[in-house]
Amino acid sequence: MNDISPDIDPALIDRFAAIVGEKYALRDQQDIAPYLMERRGLWHGRTALVLRPGSVDEVSRIMRLATETGTPVVPQSGNTGLVGAQVPDMSGREIVLSLSRLNRIREIDVLSNTVTVEAGVILQTLQEAADAADRLFPLSLAAQGSCQIGGNLSSNAGGTGVLAYGNARELCLGVEVVLPTGEVFDDLRKLKKDNTGYDLKNLFIGAEGTLGVITAAVLKLFPKPKGREVAFAGLSSPEAALSLFSLAMDRAGAALTAFELIGQRPYDFTLRHAPGVVRPLSGDWPWYVLMQISSGRSAEDARALIEEVLSAGLEQEIVGDAVIAASMAQGDAFWNFREVLPDAQKPEGASIKHDISVPVAAIPQFIERAAGAVQSVSPGAREVCFGHMGDGNLHYNISRPVGGDDEAFLGLYHAMNKAVHDVVRSFHGSISAEHGIGQLKRDELIATAPPMAIELMRRVKTAFDPAGIMNPGKVI
């Protein structure tokens, strides 16, 4: 961080700065620092300039100048991404384009059930605005207090609401995008049906800022549930969890709004390390499920439905034990238990993480085979398995063996990734279910995806960003 000499012509920096005004053109490395490192500290970068435009027109002028001068641009919103997509490289040649000042909720249309929102709006702010309009915006994830809509869309964010409502892609009806040339692609429409040509919108969603800069979007709103019940269940195996999932889908259908699987190890880590958490179940079980049922009708209805599902599960001997939260507060405590899981793994030493998905029916087999693969790479390593089972998505993290050496274990990073991802690929699964590719998985994607997929992605990239100035080195 000592070498702060600009790798961009100072005169060019002045031209960029003039677009947004000096106040919003950060050149001081102290001001810039927060934009150069994501919160886990895995990705560092350098830049001489962070621009904070206040309008779509300013974004457009920045991109026009970037194209004219061949300056690479890294778009960034809440800077909570986990794969390094939002961080500049070490060259110093890239500038950072922060969307955080584009933070207006332009319109809430309660009759059409849509909200038109700018890229820099914080997810939780949007959730609260929807709530105030008696609607639900269902995207929900751990970083919601700081992540922003632009990043949620650019990474096609998932989270805990996907089971019933879909991921960010499925919540989006229209986008406004500034292209690398500065031209604006305005597709801010509120339509549920529109078959007028190619689906351009979904190319920009999940492209991690490599095809253009999403500046605003029209998102779907939903009726607010009138009742919500949360339960914790103890089970003997992933097979039992799969049976419970089928049972819950059969009885509750779209009212099943969360189905999270938690292995015994992350459960124990959480009890051991997370301050203030309360043990959800009195007994110990090899596996746990956090289940949520929401009713559009009434609180009583949600209660009756979750009782029906759990009673049937106990009767069919799928469920070993279960407790339904007795209050909203206890329900929130159950969710808190789930949310602190990842952090509770830290005191156990170094870990190697995976964000994978397989077909839902393959989850038990995956867990069995992956454990074998893990042990073959690092005998004694501890599988910390939890995730959104209803979506086939597991956060399959591996902690080093008890008493093992952190650095030695992290030296197995690539071998462990390969072993786990090979099992994923054997089930036609995904090596990045919800976090994206960014810098972290780019090489692996290129090396292991079907060559035809990579070839088509490259053609798309070239077609949309022929000069290669749009977040280079990310995704593809």
Place this chain on the structure above:
Amino acid sequence: MNDISPDIDPALIDRFAAIVGEKYALRDQQDIAPYLMERRGLWHGRTALVLRPGSVDEVSRIMRLATETGTPVVPQSGNTGLVGAQVPDMSGREIVLSLSRLNRIREIDVLSNTVTVEAGVILQTLQEAADAADRLFPLSLAAQGSCQIGGNLSSNAGGTGVLAYGNARELCLGVEVVLPTGEVFDDLRKLKKDNTGYDLKNLFIGAEGTLGVITAAVLKLFPKPKGREVAFAGLSSPEAALSLFSLAMDRAGAALTAFELIGQRPYDFTLRHAPGVVRPLSGDWPWYVLMQISSGRSAEDARALIEEVLSAGLEQEIVGDAVIAASMAQGDAFWNFREVLPDAQKPEGASIKHDISVPVAAIPQFIERAAGAVQSVSPGAREVCFGHMGDGNLHYNISRPVGGDDEAFLGLYHAMNKAVHDVVRSFHGSISAEHGIGQLKRDELIATAPPMAIELMRRVKTAFDPAGIMNPGKVI
């Protein structure tokens, strides 16, 4: 049709025929005729050759030869499309590639709730196979007895199930596509979450065969509803229908599986012209709604829910009169009434049709303003307005004035289209909500869409089909 001299080199025809075998290479114009005209007779084309491959490998070899020889190819499945996308042009240079022999259901995975299906499977066959596996495949449209999955995906089909389950795009998890070069893009995955690069799948869906040939897909299945109730309501205005829709969404949420608006005129036409239909309501109303509620729990539950919605509607004076089908048979009769609407318009003389969408909240205003636009083009013309109100999608058809001249009225085709579509555009709506672009709306799309959208679509087309042999002259 008299000029049947081949416009393709006979030796080349032999080479194509050798790939599929003589039996499946149709050269006789009598055999070919059904492939050259869609059922309404609006689009005619010519070809010297229809190929009916029996495997993905044969499709691949056909496309490889087509690329090698610069032969344009028109993919076709059920030939029920309404915009001419599946019909060759009049040049005689194009060959037709029929997918109908690729008609295997490769796998039903009831635990993952997916089905893997080839392009030539008839929609109704798939619905029945899902039903036999105790699952629901919710795509449903008038042509379901003959349309095929390849066409459903290539046109991103809509229909009556979109409100609760989404259109074809939202039902698709993975695709297998043969590219213009013959290379196979295999993305047949069952994943609900996969953030590994650009969303290529959704480019092929809705591309009407202009980017590649969809040969198979993984589609979502759903739990089969345990109860279904259908009601017919009479209302005073589109505003009242919008209020009823909000009420029904609020009370029933995802259980509201259809909300169809029907104007008095198509209602009367149907009573007058459709053989065997039964009057759903005793009185006459300016507007009608066909509403369906499905319950994953029980028949009683669906009944209680629809009664609750209609009682509240009557109490709030939104609904004038309503009847709930007393039996499955009466429910089917209500649906039949809805399905024969389009045909019941024919005896009233020439008509000019529109397939539009606007934001749901804008439906009442659209209906008012569009009526003014119609009358300004053809005083006395009769608006025949019905459609999937819950999706913001209306089939806004115009019958000629009573006693008017058919040909003179059809002479107003472009003026009428422009007048209605100008109103659609003023609401940021879509001029093709579910039928697509094909040949029918290509010129209008290019002339009226934002130039940036057209430019991006052209770049995609060039990137995927640089030789321009893939269903040329369609969409873009």
